[in-house]
Amino acid sequence: AAEGGDSTPASPADSSYETLLVSREDNVTTITLNRPLKKNAITNQMYNEIIAALEEAAKDESAITVFTGAGDFYCSGNDLTNFTKIPEDGIQEMAKRGGELLRKYVKAYIDFPKPLVAVVNGPAVGISVTVLGLFDLVYATDRATFHTPFSQLGQTAEGCSSYTFPKIMGPAKANEMLLFNKKLTAAQACDLGLVTEVFPDSSFQAEVWSRLKGYGKLPPNCLLFSKRLIRSTETERLHAVNDAEVERLVERWTSDECFNAIMSFFQNKSKL
Amino acid sequence: AAEGGDSTPASPADSSYETLLVSREDNVTTITLNRPLKKNAITNQMYNEIIAALEEAAKDESAITVFTGAGDFYCSGNDLTNFTKIPEDGIQEMAKRGGELLRKYVKAYIDFPKPLVAVVNGPAVGISVTVLGLFDLVYATDRATFHTPFSQLGQTAEGCSSYTFPKIMGPAKANEMLLFNKKLTAAQACDLGLVTEVFPDSSFQAEVWSRLKGYGKLPPNCLLFSKRLIRSTETERLHAVNDAEVERLVERWTSDECFNAIMSFFQNKSKL
Amino acid sequence: AAEGGDSTPASPADSSYETLLVSREDNVTTITLNRPLKKNAITNQMYNEIIAALEEAAKDESAITVFTGAGDFYCSGNDLTNFTKIPEDGIQEMAKRGGELLRKYVKAYIDFPKPLVAVVNGPAVGISVTVLGLFDLVYATDRATFHTPFSQLGQTAEGCSSYTFPKIMGPAKANEMLLFNKKLTAAQACDLGLVTEVFPDSSFQAEVWSRLKGYGKLPPNCLLFSKRLIRSTETERLHAVNDAEVERLVERWTSDECFNAIMSFFQNKSKL
Numbered sequence: 001a002a003e004g005g006d007s008t009p010a011s012p013a014d015s016s017y018e019t020l021l022v023s024r025e026d027n028v029t030t031i032t033l034n035r036p037l038k039k040n041a042i043t044n045q046m047y048n049e050i051i052a053a054l055e056e057a058a059k060d061e062s063a064i065t066v067f068t069g070a071g072d073f074y075c076s077g078n079d080l081t082n083f084t085k086i087p088e089d090g091i092q093e094m095a096k097r098g099g100e101l102l103r104k105y106v107k108a109y110i111d112f113p114k115p116l117v118a119v120v121n122g123p124a125v126g127i128s129v130t131v132l133g134l135f136d137l138v139y140a141t142d143r144a145t146f147h148t149p150f151s152q153l154g155q156t157a158e159g160c161s162s163y164t165f166p167k168i169m170g171p172a173k174a175n176e177m178l179l180f181n182k183k184l185t186a187a188q189a190c191d192l193g194l195v196t197e198v199f200p201d202s203s204f205q206a207e208v209w210s211r212l213k214g215y216g217k218l219p220p221n222c223l224l225f226s227k228r229l230i231r232s233t234e235t236e237r238l239h240a241v242n243d244a245e246v247e248r249l250v251e252r253w254t255s256d257e258c259f260n261a262i263m264s265f266f267q268n269k270s271k272l
Numbered sequence: 273a274a275e276g277g278d279s280t281p282a283s284p285a286d287s288s289y290e291t292l293l294v295s296r297e298d299n300v301t302t303i304t305l306n307r308p309l310k311k312n313a314i315t316n317q318m319y320n321e322i323i324a325a326l327e328e329a330a331k332d333e334s335a336i337t338v339f340t341g342a343g344d345f346y347c348s349g350n351d352l353t354n355f356t357k358i359p360e361d362g363i364q365e366m367a368k369r370g371g372e373l374l375r376k377y378v379k380a381y382i383d384f385p386k387p388l389v390a391v392v393n394g395p396a397v398g399i400s401v402t403v404l405g406l407f408d409l410v411y412a413t414d415r416a417t418f419h420t421p422f423s424q425l426g427q428t429a430e431g432c433s434s435y436t437f438p439k440i441m442g443p444a445k446a447n448e449m450l451l452f453n454k455k456l457t458a459a460q461a462c463d464l465g466l467v468t469e470v471f472p473d474s475s476f477q478a479e480v481w482s483r484l485k486g487y488g489k490l491p492p493n494c495l496l497f498s499k500r501l502i503r504s505t506e507t508e509r510l511h512a513v514n515d516a517e518v519e520r521l522v523e524r525w526t527s528d529e530c531f532n533a534i535m536s537f538f539q540n541k542s543k544l
Numbered sequence: 545a546a547e548g549g550d551s552t553p554a555s556p557a558d559s560s561y562e563t564l565l566v567s568r569e570d571n572v573t574t575i576t577l578n579r580p581l582k583k584n585a586i587t588n589q590m591y592n593e594i595i596a597a598l599e600e601a602a603k604d605e606s607a608i609t610v611f612t613g614a615g616d617f618y619c620s621g622n623d624l625t626n627f628t629k630i631p632e633d634g635i636q637e638m639a640k641r642g643g644e645l646l647r648k649y650v651k652a653y654i655d656f657p658k659p660l661v662a663v664v665n666g667p668a669v670g671i672s673v674t675v676l677g678l679f680d681l682v683y684a685t686d687r688a689t690f691h692t693p694f695s696q697l698g699q700t701a702e703g704c705s706s707y708t709f710p711k712i713m714g715p716a717k718a719n720e721m722l723l724f725n726k727k728l729t730a731a732q733a734c735d736l737g738l739v740t741e742v743f744p745d746s747s748f749q750a751e752v753w754s755r756l757k758g759y760g761k762l763p764p765n766c767l768l769f770s771k772r773l774i775r776s777t778e779t780e781r782l783h784a785v786n787d788a789e790v791e792r793l794v795e796r797w798t799s800d801e802c803f804n805a806i807m808s809f810f811q812n813k814s815k816l
Contacts, residue, residue, distance in 0.1 A: 168714035170440035170465030193714030229706040434773040442712035442737030
């Protein structure tokens with residue numbers, strides 16, 4: 001663990017992950033989604049690895065944890081091929097298992113005890129956007145976009161966004177994203193309070209990591225206790241929202257509306 | 273009901289309303305306040321007709337419901353002549369009945385199950401502004417203004433605005449409207465999150481209706497369930513706020529402060 | 545008390561305060577922090593005098609209460625010399641007493657019944673910033689800045705800011721202030737909703753006092769009841785947040801992290 005500060009070299013902290021890179025340096029643990037050829041779309045394996053990496057980061061000696069993506073994309077959201085392998089026990093059971101995994105995934109963000117920073121290095125879609133409301137800071141390149149096309153895909157909000165987005169930006173703005181598939185630019189997301197600050201892509205990495213290095217030197221217990229004060233007033237509410245969102249999505253995943261919308265998505269894709 | 277989509281002609285859905293126009297087209301139900309000569313001020317009859325029209329729209333086959341005004345005004349708020357006909361059983365009983373009607377009116381917005389869109393075609397005053405916090409989208413022409421002159425009229429906030437406005441824009445901004453009678457421009461209301469987007473008046477209707485037509489094609493259950501997820505975390509709170517606001521207004525309507533303020537309003541008006 | 549309106553001369557309402565000026569004019573009570581040579585840093589005596597002045601203002605006949613600072617600073621926050629006189633009964637007891645005083649101080653803002661307006665005449669630091677989330681309006685000169693360097697000083701949020709700041713500006717913006725010591729300009733604080741409006745320093749006092757004089761003429765019960773409606777939905781929550789923040793700070797004040805951070809602060813200061 002990187003207690004020593006400046007002199008600690010960046011090093012893979014745990015090579016057991018297949019879909020992530022995890023490193024620790026300057027009291028900062030960085031979790032990098034590492035499927036750049038698939039725009040970092042999240043497979044079931046990846047959900048499980050992220051949950052494990054967050055659990056590890058919560059316990060290590062870093063002061064803050066950073067989440068980012070390898071390549072040009074931040075994350076293209078749930079890998080829709082998660083839905084294409086229908087198992088022997090049928091679609092109902094697959095939906096239940098998917099719901100349980102999603103519930104556990106979002107819970108890992110709600111309960112994460114240290115400051116969690118998103119370094120949004122490119123376009124973000126779906127669940128990689130919705131959980132941003134559970135992050136403590138969100139830095140974005142001006143190439144980033146933010147898109148949650150739930151109703152286009154016959155689905156409904158997750159990641160506690162049905163609660164955090166209206167709280168952050170008010171319902172009149174949040175519903176454009178949550179109900180009506182609006183894609184935000186980085187500047188728009190920053191105006192609405194979903195993003196902390198936007199940087200030109202050319203200086204993005206340099207500026208952001210210089211700040212994060214500084215944050216890593218702050219008294220770690222202060223950061224821990226400050227986040228706990230802020231989060232504790234709504235932890236219970238967030239868990240209830242997560243449960244309600246997952247329950248609804250499990251119903252959605254077995255509905256005709258959702259089936260038709262996803263079929264239509266793949267058909268349009270194959271036509272291109 | 274307009275299940276057929278594009279080919280369905282716009283048609284009055286119910287001709288039983290005297291103060292409203294209600295039409296259905298492209299899975300969109302539109303409720304239009306139709307007292308343009310009175311700037312769409314809301315009479316007691318009109319409150320009851322809007323409640324009935326919302327109940328109808330909740331049950332019809334449309335995907336979304338739109339609220340707008342006929343003529344140059346969106347709505348000038350509560351028709352103050354509602355206060356000038358003092359009935360035989362006295363002002364206390366009139367205040368109680370007015371409160372009960374208001375409570376029922378705001379309740380209709382809190383409980384409305386489908387996405388509810390305000391198409392603010394001109395200036396909005398009083399209760400037509402305060403209930404906007406209960407809408408899901410608010411599109412405004414750049415001619416629109418937003419004004420809630422409660423304390424000027426000796427009254428207090430309604431439409432759940434004592435809760436929704438501080439939540440949307442923070443108390444430092446909300447109190448200028450709720451306590452100190454500030455009139456917002458459309459651009460200001462948009463910056464503060466009360467309005468989703470502002471359009472030049474010349475293209476307002478065309479742009480807004482083109483979007484709404486698109487929204488009407490989205491999977492209706494998705495919209496219904498998404499709104500339910502968003503609203504359900506605060507339904508109980510909203511009803512409690514509505515009750516508290518109405519109770520205070522019933523007291524206000526029988527107070528000297530309010531009586532003097534409304535007298536002064538009519539005197540200034542008659543001087544013009 | 546200043547019931548008479550325009551003709552009432554500004555006059556010290558209570559000369560028993562040593563660290564404050566309190567005056568009443570035009571139905572407005574003004575509490576002025578009066579240690580300009582110390583940038584209005586708040587000593588223990590001053591906390592007690594402000595609590596007393598707020599209690600008095602709550603009961604007097606004014607319609608609104610204004611809070612401002614004498615000289616070029618609004619307030620530089622907690623006077624850190626409060627920490628340097630370690631009493632005979634030790635640092636633990638000092639921390640407990642400090643916590644009790646802080647709890648009572650913030651409680652006075654939570655429970656204040658009338659509209660409370662901050663006239664931020666210059667830089668604001670620490671607790672003078674955090675309690676702004678409990679004010680009803682915040683007017684600022686463009687010379688004002690807003691800074692809450694908690695973690696730099698080994699401390700954590702107070703003044704209910706761990707709840708009000710994320711509610712007002714969303715966590716992505718609030719955490720820059722609460723966790724990462726970001727200093728905001730007046731314009732930034734206004735964009736984020738912490739400040740109602742910013743004025744050029746040259747016209748600040750004239751413009752603000754002209755408005756406040758107008759507000760003092762509004763029906764006082766309206767203002768009182770409107771504020772009560774707005775505040776009542778979260779009074780209980782605010783008291784719980786205040787208690788949790790104070791409990792954490794009492795722990796912080798006796799921690800090595802905090803001791804080291806404050807020592808470092810005084811050492812850097814003495815080097816200048």
